[in-house]
């Protein structure tokens with residue numbers, strides 16, 4: 001027998017395929033848009049405010065995304081949700097959390113006077129942590145600035161990042 005399919009099986013295949021026409025096949029122009037508006041649109045439920053931005057994104061993304069389900073379908077971030085997310089990322093959970101140091105800490109550590117002394121201290125301590133003896137590049141104010149208001153050389157020491165952070169925790173007793 002030549003070929004893999006007889007006339008009979010070819011007919012059966014084509015019949016079975018008839019039921020599997022792509023959902024958007026034959027839909028053109030206005031009809032296609034109507035179809036999307038009928039509830040197939042993935043961005044259903046978004047506010048008018050976000051709609052403009054969404055439309056822009058859809059335009060950019062092209063047809064590729066249309067018709068695909070999205071986990072964001074029918075949802076939107078409320079103000080409360082945004083606040084919740086913001087709070088969840090604040091404080092100890094934040095990757096920027098450095099143990100509760102104050103803006104004053106930065107003010108002193110970024111001052112030109114401190115920066116000048118920083119190099120002197122690092123060289124004096126031979127770039128070595130004064131607590132654990134490991135190589136270090138942080139300069140710490142031994143008695144915290146908010147208590148001593150003193151950044152003279154004898155109140156400064158070299159600490160590694162780890163010891164510096166743990167000292168910041170210890171320094172809380174001065175508060």
Ligand SMILES: [Zn+2]
Pocket residue numbers: 129130131132133134136159160161162163164
């Ligand atoms: Zn150390």
